[in-house]
Amino acid sequence: MKLRPANILSVLYAAALYGFIFLPVVVLVLFSFQESRIPVPPFDGPSLRWYAAMFADSRMMEALGNSLLVATLSSLVSLTLGFLAAYGLARHKPPGTGALRLVLTAPMTVSYLIIAMGLLITFNHLGIPRSLLTIGIGHVVINLPLCFAILYSQMGDHQANIERAARDLGASEVQVILLVALPMLWPACFAAFFLAFTFSWDEFIIALLVSRFDVTLPVEIWNMLRSGLNPQTNAVGSFVFLISFVFVIVLDVIVFGRRRVKGESAK
Amino acid sequence: MIANSRIRQAYGFAAPAVLWTAAFFLVPLAIMALYSIWQRVGMSLKTVPTLANYIAFVEKSFFLKGLLNSLEVTFTVTILSILLAYPLAWILAEKVPARWQRIALLAAVLPFWTSYVVRSYSWLLVLSDGGVISNFLMQTGLTQESISLANSRTATVIGFVHFFVMLLTLTIYANLVQLPKSYIKAAQDLGAGPIRTFIHVVLPLTLPGIMVGAFLTFVLCIGDYITPQILGGNKELLLPQTLMLQIQRRADFPMASAIAMILMAVVTLAYAACSRWLKLERA
Structure with missing residues (x-):
């Protein structure tokens, strides 16, 4: 790139915008290592004091466990239901497939706040107690469309032919799914599961409205915010960031890494 | 006979997902x-x-004001985000070498893997009284007293723009890289300068990308409770905040439901207004 005014301006602009994007994250992580009680300048660390406080906080650890449990189970349910629906609709194309696809993807078009409110009113009306189970139900509602859409888009004719060959050779429908369809689609399944997991892990408003005593991590963080700025909140936030970051890297290496290798060998 | 059983089987596979969506969404x-x-x-x-x-x-100005505030904030955020994102998308598509583009994009979305609640809180660290900006201004002698930008509409808008600039950069970038270079060359061969080429060729062809991003921004922004609640404070309320007040403070579910229906109606209107471009994207 030559040193022309337009190029210099481009570099400055990109640097300014990247600075804007990274500023809060850098501040968050930096002041999680603060020594004193307030996470504002001057920085007087580094200290791991607030990380120790976080791991010693039993409510926080309980919320962390709840989050992992809800995210794992709700993503598994979303993936299973989404896979079966995508398989049924993409393979056999029964009459009314278009309408069913519309129903299955409809929750993506409605904001989480409204989905949460609908569930709250319904559970309240029917006298169903709010718990981790109700949070999980809500998370399946938002992640099922995602898993369905990803898997539906990946079920091409190429795989259909191989599945037909398996059926002609005498495989039962269960064998076709477990031994043929699932192995061929596992990168897509993996991507769907991890996306669903990160969405559930980060979801706040549904978890707030349909929970009661057992809460997930974002709700517990929300409760902490009432006490104002606090380095322990920084520590928890940085920790959540680290976990999500590891997920993204895993997803990228496993799913997109495979595709990249395939693409390069095809050249 | 065989065809019939296949169809029944297909419905059987789809049934659990459809029933779940019906029972817990519809x-x-x-x-x-x-x-x-x-x-x-x-x-x-x-x-x-x-x-x-x-x-x-x-009739109650409380609710109408909430809707008005929400619309004002949402439009401000959408327009600011487009204006900030377009040049960045263009720089990424045109100026950054191809093999660095992927890394640049990944770096750009990296902060979005912090939790949504934590991200708003991080802005509080930057904007609040004695926070990073206030401290910086005092150190450089630009102000004498510490200032607070938090608990204001400005803070809400900053928090939102931070989130949506990257979303729009992605959708506009995706559109720009698909744009054949020959179109721009053709416009220049026919005597158009860079500005005319941009207005008559590049901008109309990237409009779908802008509109998809703008629509997503509008929908996600107007329905969000977290950012205005953390950064905006309680001085002026946005519509989702008035809705949450009905639930949490007053336990008035009918009123909250009515607000939610109105929120859905606004989003549907936005979709109707943008649908022309949203469909174009799919084709």
């Missing part, structure tokens, strides 16, 4: 719609159909 929406025409009287529920909640929405 039915709750229907119940919510029903609640919105019921009324809370004292502590009990009056199940006679009435438009009282909707009339209250129009």
